[in-house]
Amino acid sequence: MKNSLLFSMIIVALGASLLISLALGRYEIDLRTLGQLLLWKFFTIGTAPHEVALLSNIVFDIRLPRILAVVLVGAALSVSGGAFQAMFVNPLVSPGILGVLAGASFGAALGIMISNSWLGVQLFSFTFGFVAVLVALGVAKIYGRSGSQTILLVLGGVISSSLFSALLSTVKYVADPYNKLPTIVYWLMGSFSAVDMKTLSSVAMPLILSTIVLSLMGKYLNVLSLGDDDAKALGIRVAWVRNSAILLATLLSTLTVVVAGMIGWVGLIIPHIARFLVGADNRVLLPMCALLGATFLVIVDTLCRTSMSVEIPIGIATSLIGIPIFIFALKNAKKGFA
Secondary structure: OHHHOOOOOHOOOOOOOOHHHOOOOOOOOOOOHHHHHHHHHOOOOOOOOOHHHHHHHOOOOOHHHHHHHHHHHHHHHHHOOOOHHHHHOOOOHHHHHHHHHHHHHHHHHHHHHHOHHHHHHHHHHHHHHHHHHHHHHHHHHHHHOOOOHHHHHHHHHHHHHHHHHHHHHHHHHHHOOOHHHHHHHHHHOOOOOOOOHHHHHHHHHHHHHHHHHHHHOHHHHHHOOOHHHHHHHOOHHHHHHHHHHHHHHHHHHHHHHHOOOOOOOOOHHHHHHHHHHOOOOOHHHHHHHHHHHHHHHHHHHHHHHHHEEEEEEEHHHHHHHHHHHHHHHHOOHHHHOO
């Protein structure tokens, strides 16, 4: 009953934040006019509001694709972060643990430097995000018999992250300081300003399906968090479950960089909030992560768009908000997931 009430409250909060985000911006729309427009557009109820062409362009062509992308990215980062924390039995793990964010960032920077196509940048980002994870998995595979698989994966992720961070620094160093470098730096700060319906349509289905499937793997992640030996004793195919979860979480993390650049901390702090609300059962935790992450990022993105005369990069905002929550997480890290 408690969890049902919490889910209902978060869904209502998400819906309210979506409506407020649609209404706010450089051209503000009052909620009554927005409601009138939505009812007329989707249900043919009532009459079209005044200046319907202008309002439709603002709401459906500019704001709606961006807000839907924010929802998907927030849910994806949070679910992948929660899944990684369950796999590695560590509350301080984030989606970048296996180097995917460093690899995707390097790929995007390389694409910006050598390609004039936005699609090319996205393809480079997507490709190198997976390459970075393959490097981490390769390191763990090479030394697979010399220690714990979990520890080796973490060490492989550290190596991969360091490698692609160094490569990213190299690209920034040789990039044109007047044209390419500012674009790379702005990309790494994170922003949804370039999202349109074409971009959203190309990533929406993989993000939605991967988020749903990873959320449904909660019961297997519960068993996996007991340790490899106990999981095998309970009949779980440990390698298959771990590799499947890593693949889905990597896909989610990479696609978020493709859509909006680097957005840190969301995949680290949201699972902590969800765990505080519903406990450590991943069957409930991961869906809660998705809802909380979507709500959190919609609120933060709205603040980034409207709080100043210029848009604040969302990666900066999530970092500033995430720091105090991370300090709290460090204080309580020894309590584990009990």
